Amino acid sequence: MTVAWRKILNVLRISYTLPFVMASVTGAVFALTLCDELTMAVLIPLDIFFLAMFVNITNDYFDHKSGTDSTRFDFMTPETKAAIAEVYDERIYWDGNAFDKGEVSERQGLIIISMIAIGALLVSIPIILYGGWLVILMGAIGFFLAFFYTAPPLNLGARGLGELDVGASFFMMSFFTYYVIVGEWSWEMFLIALTVGLTVMLMRFVDQMSGYEAHVKGGEKDWCVRLGLEDAVRAEGAFLVVLYVLCAVLVCFDPLYALMFLTLPLSMKLMKSLRNKDDKLRFIRPAPIAFLLALSNQVLIVISLTVQSVLPWTIW
Numbered sequence: 001m002t003v004a005w006r007k008i009l010n011v012l013r014i015s016y017t018l019p020f021v022m023a024s025v026t027g028a029v030f031a032l033t034l035c036d037e038l039t040m041a042v043l044i045p046l047d048i049f050f051l052a053m054f055v056n057i058t059n060d061y062f063d064h065k066s067g068t069d070s071t072r073f074d075f076m077t078p079e080t081k082a083a084i085a086e087v088y089d090e091r092i093y094w095d096g097n098a099f100d101k102g103e104v105s106e107r108q109g110l111i112i113i114s115m116i117a118i119g120a121l122l123v124s125i126p127i128i129l130y131g132g133w134l135v136i137l138m139g140a141i142g143f144f145l146a147f148f149y150t151a152p153p154l155n156l157g158a159r160g161l162g163e164l165d166v167g168a169s170f171f172m173m174s175f176f177t178y179y180v181i182v183g184e185w186s187w188e189m190f191l192i193a194l195t196v197g198l199t200v201m202l203m204r205f206v207d208q209m210s211g212y213e214a215h216v217k218g219g220e221k222d223w224c225v226r227l228g229l230e231d232a233v234r235a236e237g238a239f240l241v242v243l244y245v246l247c248a249v250l251v252c253f254d255p256l257y258a259l260m261f262l263t264l265p266l267s268m269k270l271m272k273s274l275r276n277k278d279d280k281l282r283f284i285r286p287a288p289i290a291f292l293l294a295l296s297n298q299v300l301i302v303i304s305l306t307v308q309s310v311l312p313w314t315i316w
Helices: 003-012 014-032 038-066 078-087 106-131 133-147 162-182 187-210 212-217 223-227 229-251 255-275 286-310
Strands: none
Touching: 014 038, 014 162, 014 187, 014 286, 038 106, 038 133, 038 162, 106 133, 106 162, 133 162, 162 187, 187 212, 187 223, 187 229, 187 255, 187 286, 212 223, 223 229, 229 255, 255 286
């Protein structure tokens, strides 16, 4: 892979767009079990892809402007940095803000942000024509949550609302993809979207733990800062219990949702790592595990829905 292409991937954080796109895909696949609107089922996740890139680069831009990310690695020893390099590469472990590292200038960043916004707008036109004012309303809410996650004057992430922002955003990506296509309420889809939002919220919660010292120094009030790291670990475990309670409720709709329990080993590995006080990468090692947990949950939902549509229980 060329250096230029690697820099583009780092700036846009393409791998981190996967949970965004897959969240939308869960809603699209559920919708396709009820109707055959394939065009919207493709266009909405594509628009979400543009939104994901927009979120990633604007978050980095405003964290660069505020100086939050520039201090995140100041608290790591050379030994810790070397250990991270041995365990992960930059595709799965974020090793610094692209603006802080000089991989992209502020001017270049604003140009990229504008291009992504234009791409999202163009893709959204047929979606708006299909869904009308609902799409515009949901798009406005989604843009608000994405942009003001780090953007002043709200900077929701620094005010203790970032985790809720993330959870609500991913719930919306999943549920409203379905709702725009079908236009009918579904408790089943509502619960699916809750698991999607919850797992990605927990991924963000874990990611905040590795930047705890920088957030404290910067005066941010995310959940980890408010709770303290030890209580944050306990809260992560409690939220995981809630996740599997939701999965159990979904099994009441269809036994194939039991596939979602295949993520249990990942959750156990995540908590074991967070509780290992002897590990110098205690709050760094779990980040990719949490990412895989969120993505696996989404993939298993899609597999379950696909199998349900191909092999309905009525013919078993």
